[in-house]
Amino acid sequence: MSSPALSAMKRPWIVIACAAFIVTLAMGVRQSFGLFLPQMSVDIGISRSDFGLAMALQNLLFGLVQPFVGALADKHGAGRVVVGGALLYALGLIGAALATDAIGLHISFGIFIGMAQSATTFVVVLGAVGRVVSPEKRSSAFGIVTAGGSLGQFLVVPLASMLLGDVGYHQTLWIMAGLVALCGLLAIGVAGRTDGGPGFAAEVEQTAREALREASVHRGFWLLNAGFFVCGFHIAFIATHLPAYLDDKGLGIGIGAQVLALVGLFNILGSYIFGRAGDVLRQKYVLSGLYVARSAVIALFLFLPLAHVSALVFAGAMGFLWLGTVPLTSGIVGRIFGIRYLSMLYGIVFLSHQVGSFFGAWMAGLIFDATGSYNIAWGISIALGLFAGLVHLPIADAPVRRLQPA
Numbered sequence: 001m002s003s004p005a006l007s008a009m010k011r012p013w014i015v016i017a018c019a020a021f022i023v024t025l026a027m028g029v030r031q032s033f034g035l036f037l038p039q040m041s042v043d044i045g046i047s048r049s050d051f052g053l054a055m056a057l058q059n060l061l062f063g064l065v066q067p068f069v070g071a072l073a074d075k076h077g078a079g080r081v082v083v084g085g086a087l088l089y090a091l092g093l094i095g096a097a098l099a100t101d102a103i104g105l106h107i108s109f110g111i112f113i114g115m116a117q118s119a120t121t122f123v124v125v126l127g128a129v130g131r132v133v134s135p136e137k138r139s140s141a142f143g144i145v146t147a148g149g150s151l152g153q154f155l156v157v158p159l160a161s162m163l164l165g166d167v168g169y170h171q172t173l174w175i176m177a178g179l180v181a182l183c184g185l186l187a188i189g190v191a192g193r194t195d196g197g198p199g200f201a202a203e204v205e206q207t208a209r210e211a212l213r214e215a216s217v218h219r220g221f222w223l224l225n226a227g228f229f230v231c232g233f234h235i236a237f238i239a240t241h242l243p244a245y246l247d248d249k250g251l252g253i254g255i256g257a258q259v260l261a262l263v264g265l266f267n268i269l270g271s272y273i274f275g276r277a278g279d280v281l282r283q284k285y286v287l288s289g290l291y292v293a294r295s296a297v298i299a300l301f302l303f304l305p306l307a308h309v310s311a312l313v314f315a316g317a318m319g320f321l322w323l324g325t326v327p328l329t330s331g332i333v334g335r336i337f338g339i340r341y342l343s344m345l346y347g348i349v350f351l352s353h354q355v356g357s358f359f360g361a362w363m364a365g366l367i368f369d370a371t372g373s374y375n376i377a378w379g380i381s382i383a384l385g386l387f388a389g390l391v392h393l394p395i396a397d398a399p400v401r402r403l404q405p406a
Contacts (some may be wrong), residue, residue, distance in 0.1 A: 009130050012132045013367030016141055018150030018189025019125035025183050026089065026120040028152020029176045031264065032160035033058075033109070033241045035257055038247070039169045040105070048244065051104040052365025054109040056358040059232065061114025062121075063354020069118045070127065070347030071208060074340070078128040079191025085119025086183035092116055093180065097173035119335030120183050122146065125344030128190040136279060138334060141328035143275015150271055150323060153264025161257035211341040215348070220336060220395035224329055225352035227287065230388035231325045231355030234294060236382055238263075238318065240361045245374050249306050257387050259315040266374050275331075283328045283333060283335070288392040290328070294321050295385030302378055374375055 037051050073081045095108030118124075126142055133141045156179070163172040206214075215221045243256025277286050301314040333346045364377040 003294040006332070012129075012141070013113050014189050015132050016129055016144055018186045019129050019145045020151075020225050022125055022183045022186045022190070023121055023145055023148040024152035024155070025179050025186075026085075026117060026152070027148070027150075028137055028154075028156030028231035028264075029093070029160075030090075030117060030121075031239055032114075032176070033262060034156045034243045034260065035160055035164060036172075037240075037244055037288055039071060039164060044101060044105065046102045046105065047365075047369060049362070049365040049369045051105070052240060052362045054102070054105045055236065056362030057106055057110030058114035058117070058352045059236050059361055060279070061111055061354075061359030062117045063232075063351035063357070064126075065118045066123050066347035066350045066354070067344055068347075070123045070345075071341075073124045073127050073343045075207070077191055078343075081119045081124050081185040082187035082190060083125075083184045086111055086181055086187070087116075088122060089116035089180040089183070093173045094176040097170045098178075100308030102167060109308045114192070116180075118347075120180070122326055122330070123343055123347045125190055126326075126346065127339075130330075130334055130339045130342050135335070136340075139278030139283065139331040140272075140275045141219050142270045142330055143278070143299040143324075146271040146323050147268045147277065150264045150267035150319070154261050154268065155264075157257055157260045157264060161254070161261075170174045189207040200374050206338075206340060208341055210346060211337065211345065214400060215345050218336065218396075218400070220332075220397060221345075223391045223395050224331050224332060226389040226391045227291065228325065228329055228349050229356035230291060230384040231329075231341070232353035233360035233384055234356075234359075235322065236357035236360035237364045237377060237381060238360075241374060242366070243268040243375070246311055247307075251306075251308060251311060255308060255311055259311055262312055262315035263319035263322055266316045267324070267399035268324060270320035270324045272328065273320075275327035278328045278331045282397070283332050284392045284397050285397045287325060287332075288389045289326045290321055290324055291385045291392070294318070295382045295389070297321065298378060298382050298385070336397055338399070 033055060037048065040046070041048065041051055061088065067079060069085075086315060089112075092108045092112030095112060096105060099105045099108055122145070125145060129141050129145055130138055160172055160176065163175060239260065242259060246252075246255050246259065271329075297314065297317045301310065304310050329349060330342070330346050333349060334342050337345055364374060367377050379381055
């Protein structure tokens, strides 16, 4: 890992660029899955709750394996983890294209892709980025990588929508498998485990077990978990069910693709701005305001008459607030506990996010099947946003004090 070639690959701009493009592909494909619901439910003969359960399993597995995948990345480097995740991701997409019943969809779309996403998205690549940037620039760097996920949503969602109309969902899934396989090539840029540099400046040597014990008794760590649960609920509910909600209201399924793409476009700006804000303002206060703003946007969307324009305005506003939580939340974890075990500790927080995603995707489908409406799910989303706005305020976000070794 000390060769000139590998050292060059660890230059901050190369690591940031490769990390951003990995997230662009992995998250872009992921954010298009809601568009597959109408065709797949008819062709396979499944209900919305069946499809929602597949997405819920995906989100849950995405979170459950994050701490373990993060620990592997901390120990062996992000590159190897991303390569394995890219291969499993492609396999899951191919399996979904071949699925003939709900069980097959749950295994491919749910289990395989859920595990693969944990190795190709934020937790792994942000750990690699955090090691090569200084603490005062870390939140901005995280914001740039997070914006990559939004760029993918803006680019891949319209592509998936076009392909679904032209060639159907089977061929579209094969093409998506080819896209995520490219993450394996980009993994070269985040390969290696950098144990020095600005990200490790002045950090006391610590074992993974000690880091886990330290976090487990820190109240702020669990408050971050509670807040990130809400973020996961919001994103999974909207990404999975908003296209169908708009179609039910008579706007057509095409508006769903436009809305999801617009969410991605505005989140490119939002992720960068919130990342920059995290470098100059108290991150917990910015997070609190972001969640309250989400509740306000959802309430206005429901209060105003639904039309094509109002749907696009809602998409832009929610897009601006969409993933700004990622650089802020991961930034707080790094600020409090340091960067050495960031992937592992942020992986635990991200697990809470994905538990929220599980309920956001699945419970909304159950509510619709039971009531014929998403109204209750929208109301829960508003209440959770206000809750998250409150729980971030008491977080003690100062770096933990550790005894220096003799």
